[in-house]
Each structure stands twice: as structure tokens, then as C-alpha cells.
Amino acid sequence: MPSVWAQALGSVPPTAVSAVQLAMPWPPGRSPQGFWVSEKFDGVRAVWDGQVLRFRSGRVIAAPGWFLLALPRVALDGELWLGRGAFDRLSGVVRQVEPDDKAWRAVQYLVFDAPGHAVPFAERVAFVQATLAQAQQPWLVSVAQREVKDARALQALLLDTVRQGGEGLMLHRADALWQPGRTDALFKLKLDLDEEGLVVGHQPGKGRLTGMTGALLVQMPSGQRFALGTGLSDALRRAPPPVGAWVTYRYRERTPSGLPRFASFVRVREAE
Structure with a gap:
């Protein structure tokens, strides 16, 4: 891979890559031709500007020195990951003020982009693959990308994943x-589908839930509000996310008025 690519990426100032790309929901039935497809990993977003590793909010991640020293001196975007179904454990590891060296040994950095570089995504992927191969670190992984021929094959891949x-x-x-x-x-x-909303209130529980929180009053990005009770554990009902916290919820579809249908609580978004 031409060294000019590394030079170009390495010269990107931190402020140019502190922002991240955010995804939109895929339109049902749309053809995936012209797109590269990869697994969506349930990890913690981490942006490396060539010098500092940050959460998507911009706050610095306290990673061990050996982890940071092994990263290429170019801008990268990816997910810190411990494996499928391990988000809560991962979150506990990467958000510590003092890094737990032993716990970090199990963390992978799954890289899917080289932000701030003015070439098409396909070329950025090639750059990431070549750069991480040179780094020769088993925990530093280029996310696999593939082409999918049509909407039917895409749905089959989704179900298999x-x-x-x-x-x-x-x-x-x-x-x-x-x-x-x-x-x-x-x-x-x-x-x-999933989305993040702001907790703006708590509704009291009834019956078995008397004395606990029955539902969170959540404000959507659109400004609309709805009650989110499904998916809350008894522990969360006794000590609910405070007003001002951000939570992730899952839903099937939207009502004609735009509210999420069959919404279910997933997790509290940790402060970054």
C-alpha cells in the first residue's frame, strides 16, 4: 500500500476525526448492490486519531500503555469487543479510570474504517487491512466486509448472523x-430496530410493582415522549436510571404518529 496513504492519515488533526459516522436504518427490501456488508458488533465505539483513543463522545479511553503503543500512528474507527453477548462485561473493563491490564488482554479492537481520509470506503478498507496486517497484533482486527447480491441474500445473511x-x-x-x-x-x-432516548421522568408502578418504577418516561430524538416499561428488571425498577440518563430501547416498527411499537428497554448508555 503506498506510504502516502499513511502520511495522509497520520497528518489528520485529532479534531478532524473526533466525530464519527452514524448509521441510518436499512430500508426494507432495498438492494444491497454497491454496498459492503459486515457484522454489527455489540461493542464500545472507539476512535483512534493516531495518538489518543476516545469514546464517540470524545472522552479519552484509559487503555493500557501496551495497547496504545501497538496501534498504528494513523486514524482508525472501530469497536472494542469481548465477544457476542459480552457488552456489559466489556463496558466494565473499558470505562475504568485505571485500566485493568489483565482484563484488557481479552479485548479486541475491531477496525472498520480510516476516518478523515478522502478516498472511497472500498479503498479505506484496503488501507485498514494492509495497515493492521503490518501491525501483527492478534487483538487488532480488520472487520470482514463482503458483497451481497440481492435483498433476499441479505435477509438470509441477517438471519444466519x-x-x-x-x-x-x-x-x-x-x-x-x-x-x-x-x-x-x-x-x-x-x-x-433500536434507538436512544432521554429519561425525562418516572411513572409509579401498580399492583406487584407498587413502590417501584412502573415505566420510564422517555423522550425520543424527535421530541416525542412515551412510557418505557417492558424489559426493566426489578432491580432497575427499584433504582431506575435518573432523569437525564440516556437509554437504548428496541422496537418492531413505528405507529402512524411516529412512536415506537412494542418498545423494550435494552440498557442504560454509560456516561462517556
């Missing part, structure tokens, strides 16, 4: 240039 314990799929337009924020070049595909 979920059966194996995966969360879903990501689709990135192969010819798209990198740009921060929500973009129609990047999509996510899951059996259930």
Missing part, C-alpha cells in the same frame, strides 16, 4: 467518502 448470536449487519456504500454524522452512506440492519 442472528442465529449465531450476532446483533445484525452494517452496510456501507463502497464508493462513499468519509463524512461525520448521520449519513446515507452507512446503514444498520437488525431484526428489531
